[in-house]
Amino acid sequence: MIDIQTIKSIAYEHGFDLCGVAPAEPLPEPNARFTAWLNAGMHGEMAYLRRHADLRMDTRTFWPAAQSILMLGASYWHAEQEHEQERMGEIARYARGRDYHKVLRRQCKRLVKDVEALLDEDTESRICVDSAPFQERAYAARAGLGWIGKNTCLIHPKMGSYLFLAAILWNLELPADEPMADHCGSCHKCLEACPTQALIKPHTLDARKCISYHTIELRGEIPDEYHAAIGRRIFGCDVCQQVCPYNRFAVETRFEEFHAHADLAGKSLDDFAAMTEAEFNAFFAGSPIRRAGHEGFQRNVRIVQGNSANFHD
Ligand code: SF4
Incomplete structure (x- = not known):
């Protein structure tokens, strides 16, 4: 059994600022909120959210062999000149650089490889970077990476919310982290x-x-x-x-x-x-x-x- 701190250090070496473990099981509260949100039609024309709702709500349906979920977060904030945005119109921060999907998937693969090298055996895993029906934010909160703010973003108290998320569903038994308390308080x-x-x-x-x-x-x-x-x-x-x-x-x-x-x-x-x-x-x-x-x-x-x-x- 590999020490979880070693995995977290490897994650940091590969550019991830946050790393935590969630159990590979359904999350009843987020699932109830998600169902109510879908039933109210608030997803608009994003029909794919409804189509794969069942898979999204139970990782075991998605991949039964998963024993733990390693949740990862990477800051995408960059100190840019905001005035540059004026002439061309504003673009949301996450979209000003390269698409994060391939970048984070590559880093997740490297992380898995480095962990396997220490274990001296192959493991099985599934990498999700917004690429499968999976509730990244809910599992990130469960893994203690932050809390879900009133703005629905995952927020870390010392890093804020400009974070990309990735998940590795793994057939490794890892100790789950504790979720973090909500720090929105009376702010609106x-x-x-x-x-x-x-x-x-x-x-x-x-x-x-x-x-x-x-x-x-x-x-x-x-x-x-x-x-x-x-x-x-x-x-x-x-x-x-x-x-x-x-x-x-x-x-x-x-x-x-x-x-x-x-x-x-x-x-x-x-x-x-x-x-x-x-x-x-x-x-x-x-x-x-x-x-x-x-x-x-x-x-x-x-x-x-x-x-x-x-x-x-
Ligand atoms: S309520 Fe305040 S602290 Fe919470 S997400 Fe909104 S702005 Fe951030």
Whole structure:
């Protein structure tokens, strides 16, 4: 049996800032909240969430051999010049660099390999980086990586919430960590600041009102009633994280891949509006912005151009 501290040290060496263990079993409270959220239709057009709901709620259905879940978190915060965002429109922090899925999967594979080398045997594991029906945030909270804030993000008291999460479901028996207490207290900053009141109550996000959902996930037109609230945002929205007091403690990412795409700084809204589909695909190759597709991104840029008459700074 390998010492869990050794695994945590290896995780840190591979760029993960947080590491903890959750038991490979269902989480009744998060599952009940998730079911109620789905039943209220708050997932909007993200039908995949409903399609795989059963798998999402029981890791044993997903992979019966799992004995433990190693949860990992990596900061993606990078001290950038926010004024660079003004000319081109705002892009959510997580999407300014390279897509994290491949980067973290690669690091998880290296971690597994290093652990297997110490065990002197092969193990079986499944790596999830938003790639399978799995409730990353709920298991990260169960593994003691932080608590789920009223803004629905996982928050660490000394690192904030600009964190990417990854999971390794493993047929290794590892001691589970204790969950962390909720430190939101009487704060309501995120609920008050959300430009579209998408946080309808603490811990409940109605995706159908959320700017991130509209500018990333929604296909087709964004309802007019949200255009003004979108402001300068051409992809995603960070307001509920920007106002969170714990993000004063955000730490610099140790991944250069998550720094802003070097060529973004020179772009303007007009440059984005003029991009053909081929140019969009080439410019944003390896970027999370590809998810909106050329059409969705152009739609967002047009809305921000329409809003620009109201920009005064
Ligand atoms: S802004 Fe306040 S209430 Fe919202 S997640 Fe952060 S600490 Fe919690």
